[in-house]
Amino acid sequence: MPRTTESPAVRVRQCRMAANLPERRTQNQRLDPDELLARMRREEARAQRGRLKIFFGAAPGVGKSYAMLEAARKLRTENVDIVVGYVELHGRADTEKLLEGLEVLPPQQLEHRGVVLTEFDVDAALRRHPRVVCVDELAHSNHAGARHPKRWMDVEELLGAGIDVYTTVNVQHIESLNDVVAQITGVQVRETVPDRVFDAADEVELVDLPPDELIQRLREGKVYATEKTGQALTSFFRKGNLIALRELALRTTADRVDAALRAYREDHAIAETWAAGERVLVCIGPDPLSERLVRAARRLATALHAGWIAVYVETPALARMPRAARDRVLANLKLAETLGAETANLSGESVANELIAYARRRNVSKIIIGKPSRSRWRDRLRPSLVDEIARLSGVIDVYVISGEKNEDAPQPQRAPRRTSPWSAYARSAAVVAVITLICELLYTHIELTNLVMLYLLGTVYVAARIGRGPSALAAVLSVCLFDFLFVPPIYSFAVSDAQYLITFGVMLATGFVISHFAARGKRQATVARARERRTNELYALSRELAKARNVDDLGRIVIKHILADIDGEAAVLLPDADGHLLDPSHFCTRGAVVANAARYPVPGNDLGIAQWAYDHRQKAGRNTDTLANGDALYLPLNALKRCIGVVGLRPKDPARLDVPEQMQLIESFVSQAAVAMERVQLAETAQAADVEIESEKMRNALLSSISHDFRTPLASIVGAASTLLDESGQPIEAPQRKALLRTVLDEANRLHRLVGNLLDLTRLTSGKLSLKRQWVPLEEILGAVLHRLHEAQGGREIKVDLPADLPLLHVDEVMIEQLLFNLLDNAQKYTPGGSSIEVSAGTARDEIVVSVRDHGPGLPAGEETLVFEKFHRGRDEAAQSGFGLGLTIAKAIVEAHGGDIRARNYSADRGGGAEFTFTLPLISEPQG
Numbered sequence: 035m036p037r038t039t040e041s042p043a044v045r046v047r048q049c050r051m052a053a054n055l056p057e058r059r060t061q062n063q064r065l066d067p068d069e070l071l072a073r074m075r076r077e078e079a080r081a082q083r084g085r086l087k088i089f090f091g092a093a094p095g096v097g098k099s100y101a102m103l104e105a106a107r108k109l110r111t112e113n114v115d116i117v118v119g120y121v122e123l124h125g126r127a128d129t130e131k132l133l134e135g136l137e138v139l140p141p142q143q144l145e146h147r148g149v150v151l152t153e154f155d156v157d158a159a160l161r162r163h164p165r166v167v168c169v170d171e172l173a174h175s176n177h178a179g180a181r182h183p184k185r186w187m188d189v190e191e192l193l194g195a196g197i198d199v200y201t202t203v204n205v206q207h208i209e210s211l212n213d214v215v216a217q218i219t220g221v222q223v224r225e226t227v228p229d230r231v232f233d234a235a236d237e238v239e240l241v242d243l244p245p246d247e248l249i250q251r252l253r254e255g256k257v258y259a260t261e262k263t264g265q266a267l268t269s270f271f272r273k274g275n276l277i278a279l280r281e282l283a284l285r286t287t288a289d290r291v292d293a294a295l296r297a298y299r300e301d302h303a304i305a306e307t308w309a310a311g312e313r314v315l316v317c318i319g320p321d322p323l324s325e326r327l328v329r330a331a332r333r334l335a336t337a338l339h340a341g342w343i344a345v346y347v348e349t350p351a352l353a354r355m356p357r358a359a360r361d362r363v364l365a366n367l368k369l370a371e372t373l374g375a376e377t378a379n380l381s382g383e384s385v386a387n388e389l390i391a392y393a394r395r396r397n398v399s400k401i402i403i404g405k406p407s408r409s410r411w412r413d414r415l416r417p418s419l420v421d422e423i424a425r426l427s428g429v430i431d432v433y434v435i436s437g438e439k440n441e442d443a444p445q446p447q448r449a450p451r452r453t454s455p456w457s458a459y460a461r462s463a464a465v466v467a468v469i470t471l472i473c474e475l476l477y478t479h480i481e482l483t484n485l486v487m488l489y490l491l492g493t494v495y496v497a498a499r500i501g502r503g504p505s506a507l508a509a510v511l512s513v514c515l516f517d518f519l520f521v522p523p524i525y526s527f528a529v530s531d532a533q534y535l536i537t538f539g540v541m542l543a544t545g546f547v548i549s550h551f552a553a554r555g556k557r558q559a560t561v562a563r564a565r566e567r568r569t570n571e572l573y574a575l576s577r578e579l580a581k582a583r584n585v586d587d588l589g590r591i592v593i594k595h596i597l598a599d600i601d602g603e604a605a606v607l608l609p610d611a612d613g614h615l616l617d618p619s620h621f622c623t624r625g626a627v628v629a630n631a632a633r634y635p636v637p638g639n640d641l642g643i644a645q646w647a648y649d650h651r652q653k654a655g656r657n658t659d660t661l662a663n664g665d666a667l668y669l670p671l672n673a674l675k676r677c678i679g680v681v682g683l684r685p686k687d688p689a690r691l692d693v694p695e696q697m698q699l700i701e702s703f704v705s706q707a708a709v710a711m712e713r714v715q716l717a718e719t720a721q722a723a724d725v726e727i728e729s730e731k732m733r734n735a736l737l738s739s740i741s742h743d744f745r746t747p748l749a750s751i752v753g754a755a756s757t758l759l760d761e762s763g764q765p766i767e768a769p770q771r772k773a774l775l776r777t778v779l780d781e782a783n784r785l786h787r788l789v790g791n792l793l794d795l796t797r798l799t800s801g802k803l804s805l806k807r808q809w810v811p812l813e814e815i816l817g818a819v820l821h822r823l824h825e826a827q828g829g830r831e832i833k834v835d836l837p838a839d840l841p842l843l844h845v846d847e848v849m850i851e852q853l854l855f856n857l858l859d860n861a862q863k864y865t866p867g868g869s870s871i872e873v874s875a876g877t878a879r880d881e882i883v884v885s886v887r888d889h890g891p892g893l894p895a896g897e898e899t900l901v902f903e904k905f906h907r908g909r910d911e912a913a914q915s916g917f918g919l920g921l922t923i924a925k926a927i928v929e930a931h932g933g934d935i936r937a938r939n940y941s942a943d944r945g946g947g948a949e950f951t952f953t954l955p956l957i958s959e960p961q962g
Contacts, residue, residue, distance in 0.1 A: 084193040085236040088172065089202045092283035093276055095257030096243040098202035099123075099170050103132035105200060106168050110136060116166040120154035126256060137164075144179040151177045156188040159197070166198040173207035173225040186227050205283040208232055209674065218278045219270050228674075233290075240287045245276035312340035315393050316370070316402040317385070317423075319346065320359035323404040323435070324366045330435050331402045332373045340399075344370030344377045345392060347385040383554065386422035393430055401427065405436040462496045462504035466511040470519065477520060485520055486541055489513075493545040497552030505552065509545025513538050568699050571595060575703055579710040585678075588714060592681065592707035596700060602685035606671075607644055608678070615645050615680060644668045644680045651677045656684075657691045667691060669704045673712035681707070747781035754778045805846040805930060812840055812875055812884070815847060819854045823862070830865055832858070835874040843882065844957040845931055853927045856920040857886040857950050864890035864948070880956050881933070887949040892939040901937055921950075928952045 087105075089098040099121055109116045117137040123130050139162065142155035153176050159167050169192075174185040182188050189199050206215040209226040216222045232238075243251075251257055252271055316331035318324035328344060335342035346363055367377050382388035393401060406418040417425075424432050469492040473485045489512035497505035517527055521534050578591045589606035596604050607615040643661045647654040647668040654660040655668045671678040681704050683691075690696055754774040758766065766774070813836050820832060843850070854873075861871045865888040872887045893901060902925040928935045935952035 080236075082196065084195065084197045084199060086189070086193055086234065087198070087200050087237040087239065088232065088235045089200070089241050090238050090283065090287060091202070091204050091241045091243075092279040093204060093206075093248060093271070095248055095251050096241050098204075098241045099126075100129050100132065101239065101241045102168055102170070102200050102202055103129065103136070106136060106166070107132060109166060114166060115164045116168070117159070117162060117164045119159050119167045119169045121168065121170045124258070128256075139167075142180065144177050153177055153180050154185060154188055156181055156191060159192060160195055163195070163197060166200060167192055168200045170202050172201040172203040172231075173227045175225050186231050190231070203227055203232070205279055205286060208286065211282060211286070214282065215279065218282075219272075219275045221270050238287060238290055240283065242280070242283070245273050245280065248276060249273065312338040312400065313396060313398045314338070314340055314342035314400045314402065315389075315396070315398040316342065316344050316375075317347070317389055317404075317419075318344055318363065318366045318370070319404075320362050321404065322362070324362070325369060327402055327404055327435055328366055328370045328373065328375070330433075331370075332375070334400070334402065334433070335375075338400075342375050343396065343398070344375045345380060345389060346378075347380045347382060347388045349381075349383060349385060384422075385419055386426055389423060390426045390430075393427075398430060400431045400433060402433045402435060405434050458500050458504045459507055462500055462508045463511060465492050465496050465500075466508050466515065468492075469512070470515050473516075473520065482520060485516065486537065489516055489541065490544060490548070494548050494552065497549040498556075501556075502549050502553030505549030506546060509542055509549065512545065513542050516541070571599065571699065572702055572706070576706055579706060582710065583714065585711050585714055588707055588711050592703055595703055596681070596683060599699060599703075600683070600685045600690050600696070601687075602683065603666075604684070605682045607641075607648075607680045607682060609648065613648075615641065615648055640666055640682075644682055648677055648680045655682075656688060669701065671704060671708035671711060673708045675712070678708050678711045678715070747785050750781040751778050751785075754781075805849065807844050807846055809842045809844055810847045810850075811842055812836060812882070815843075815851050816854060816873065818851055819858060822855060823858055830862060830867060831870040833870050833872045835872070837876060840875060841877070841882070841956060843954060845954065849927045849930070850954075853924050853952070854884075854886075856924045857952075860920050860950075861886055861888035861890070861948075864888060866890065877956065878953075881953045882956055883951060883953050885949055885951045887940070887947060889945055889947040892946055893937060893948045898937045898939070902935070924950075924952070928954070931955070 089102045089105075091098045103118070103121065106116050106118065117139055118133060119139050120141060121129070121133065121138075139155060139158050141152035142158070144151045144153055154169055169185065169189055172186050172189060176183055176185060176188070180188075182191070189201060192199050205211060206219075206221075206223045207225060207227050208229060210229045212223055212226050248257075249267065249271060252267065312335075314331050314335045316327050318327060331342050331344070334340075344367060346367060367379075370377055378392065380388045380392055389401070392398075401423060403420060403423060406420055420432075420434055466489075469488055473488055476488075477485070493505055493508045493512060496508040514527075517534070517538060518525060575591065575595045578595075579588060582588045582591060585608070589608075593604045593606060609615050640655075643655050643666075646661060647670050650660075651670050651672050652660065653667065653669045655666050657667060666682050666684040669681045669683065671681060683700070685691060754777045758771065758774055813834075816834065816836070820834075823832075858871065858873070865871055869889045871889075873885070874887075875882060875884045877883070902921050925935050931954050933952055933954040935950065937948060937950050940947050940949060
């Protein structure tokens with residue numbers, strides 16, 4: 035998959051050239067600048083990212099890995115820098131033979147419960163940074179210890195680093211097809227790849243094999259080990275399963291090819307339909323014939339094995355149609371959805387233009403429309419929809435369906451002609467009257483043509499500010515008043531010069547055109563404002579959802595936005611551990627938060643409808659085809675992997691739910707809320723898993739420390755005690771007996787200190803520690819510590835430097851003594867015999883500073899903060915004993931007193947070693 039490196043300017047020029055192919059475009063077709071900019075950004079991002087090629091198959095054993103390695107060998111012969119990152123051979127000799135001559139990265143070795151496992155080493159691939167990496171089995175789940183839990187995440191990191199990737203995946207691993215495959219095969223596949231990863235692939239190559247050949251390969255042991263063949267043939271590899279999976283893989287590949295074809299046509303501004311595959315579009319409207327058209331389109335699409343789309347185009351005239359006609363449109367759209375169609379609502383001035391433009395965008399090959407029922411003389415005055423579509427369709431086939439005459443069927447009613455109130459017409463007449471008065475004042479000073487301009491200005495004002503009908507009235511009144519008052523003979527509608535008739539005609543036509551375009555601009559502005567409002571609402575919702583950190587807040591947010599758009603009642607129902615929906619106890623109606631909102635939804639039937647919506651992940655209730663007897667609408671909160679809950683909605687005006695744009699907005703609210711809720715739940719699950727992992731690590735570390743550090747003193751105690759109790763040997767002399775007893779005592783004290791450290795840590799980290807503060811001098815505490823350490827100094831000198839005017843400390847004396855003991859004990863462990871340990875103290879601002887410095891090897895680089903972590907044993911860990919809790923306890927004691935502790939190293943020229951410094955806040959000493 036070689037790529038060439040090009041500058042952004044070159045890519046921009048290529049993008050512009052692709053968008054201006056002369057043989058594919060007409061003068062009236064212009065590329066949207068925003069679309070061009072977005073395309074340029076996509077190309078720029080694509081150029082910086084590696085390319086992904088997926089070898090796609092219907093089942094294991096079809097030869098995906100073989101095909102991938104063959105492609106790798108071909109690139110190798112072309113001197114492309116390609117390496118094999120990881121390949122699952124499954125004992126297949128022919129596949130292993132293809133690795134000869136290819137560079138193979140060593141796998142990552144991971145140890146899990148005493149077993150060494152191998153995984154793809156993404157770090158090695160990044161360090162090697164070849165042009166192409168082959169990584170088998172994209173859906174594989176990595177073992178614990180790998181950087182990412184999923185292999186497709188490893189691939190994403192490689193692509194982000196600019197490395198091309200060859201990989202393999204089966205159809206059963208695609209996330210959106212997981213449930214379909216489980217229904218076909220009865221096997222639930224746990225390892226899946228998100229659809230976005232598959233869709234983002236630059237190339238997908240289908241590796242196909244007939245079911246009989248695949249079954250033969252399985253019997254020959256070329257897919258699985260021989261002992262697994264019998265079980266596979268009776269379960270997943272049944273011939274019927276393989277046929278269904280093969281069809282599913284072919285359809286998935288065909289859908290991807292179709293999407294690639296649409297993208298290519300958009301990138302190259304190709305408006306003509308390419309009949310590479312069949313797609314049927316049916317145009318429905320408010321007339322009773324539309325139901326027949328929907329069923330005819332379904333039959334034609336089934337016969338052609340093609341997808342089909344039901345489209346309704348709403349024009350300004352149809353927007354004012356009565357409620358009954360609008361209900362028929364919605365019913366026909368629902369019927370089309372029930373029969374398996376994709377539905378779309380379009381809006382525009384011309385049904386034919388919008389329909390043909392949409393058909394070309396979707397690469398539609400056939401359009402089905404109804405035969406017009408209006409009289410022939412109206413067709414002569416204005417072309418029918420059939421004529422317009424047939425004229426604009428080009429290479430698209432147009433099917434005209436006629437229906438039987440049904441007198442009982444409701445006929446669409448005409449839209450009322452008057453769209454503005456009578457007051458608007460009165461205001462229009464007033465504007466014309468004002469213009470007439472102005473013309474009377476200027477009549478003797480300017481030419482008549484300039485008076486015409488003033489009347490046209492008034493018409494423009496009325497059209498822009500009042501409406502289309504009043505502007506037409508203004509045009510007629512302007513012509514009449516201009517003729518009556520200013521054209522000779524005055525005060526008569528007679529015209530002395532026939533040329534004025536042309537003036538009147540142009541003036542009237544101009545007024546009508548102006549009113550038409552002004553009204554059209556107002557309608558488009560209204561539509562734009564509505565779209566802007568919906569966009570702002572979605573943006574506001576997404577912004578609030580991003581800030582929320584728990585499901586309760588997310589539920590309140592989505593309910594608030596739904597009720598702000600539709601007045602009524604709403605609730606979020608969440609399931610219990612058994613998947614049963616409960617009455618909303620946290621979310622309630624009208625945006626308020628109360629406990630046990632039992633009023634809505636009504637227990638019983640409505641709650642059963644909500645449960646059905648949750649179980650089937652489909653909307654139910656009012657205005658749906660499922661359990662429509664309910665008085666509320668229930669929308670499932672469908673996330674990627676499961677249903678989070680159900681949103682119940684009961685508007686005051688149920689007709690609001692009939693508006694397609696309104697329902698689309700509500701469903702967008704619900705979809706965004708579902709994704710946000712899943713994100714929060716996954717975050718909580720991940721946090722709980724992190725806590726569990728951390729607890730497991732701590733438990734393992736504690737058990738490891740206990741097993742090691744308790745065993746050593748216990749062995750010494752048992753050995754010394756056994757020797758003292760042994761009466762069969764020579765009598766033990768007094769010095770030897772004393773030494774054995776000293777060993778028992780020392781090791782017992784050591785055990786006592788270990789257990790004490792554990793208990794101290796438990797008390798300090800439980801949050802229940804209460805300090806027993808008292809006023810004590812630091813030198814007194816330090817003296818007690820030195821007395822405890824006297825016998826363990828091992829010839830090390832402890833130098834103490836305390837100023838005479840050091841103030842008293844208001845601290846827990848026992849805790850501070852333990853703090854200093856731990857620091858000095860730690861210094862003794864790492865200080866060579868005969869060297870010194872220095873203890874110093876002083877004051878700085880409002881705190882006392884105490885330092886303990888040794889002259890040992892110092893702290894490992896980067897561990898200045900890690901030494902205070904639990905069970906961390908730093909310098910020469912193998913030579914040290916203990917749990918590694920001494921410094922952790924010291925830090926906890928300091929922080930309990932409101933202080934701070936830190937560690938640092940000294941350079942060799944300053945004597946080397948490590949220094950631990952802690953601060954304690956100074957409190958004014960009591961008076962008297």
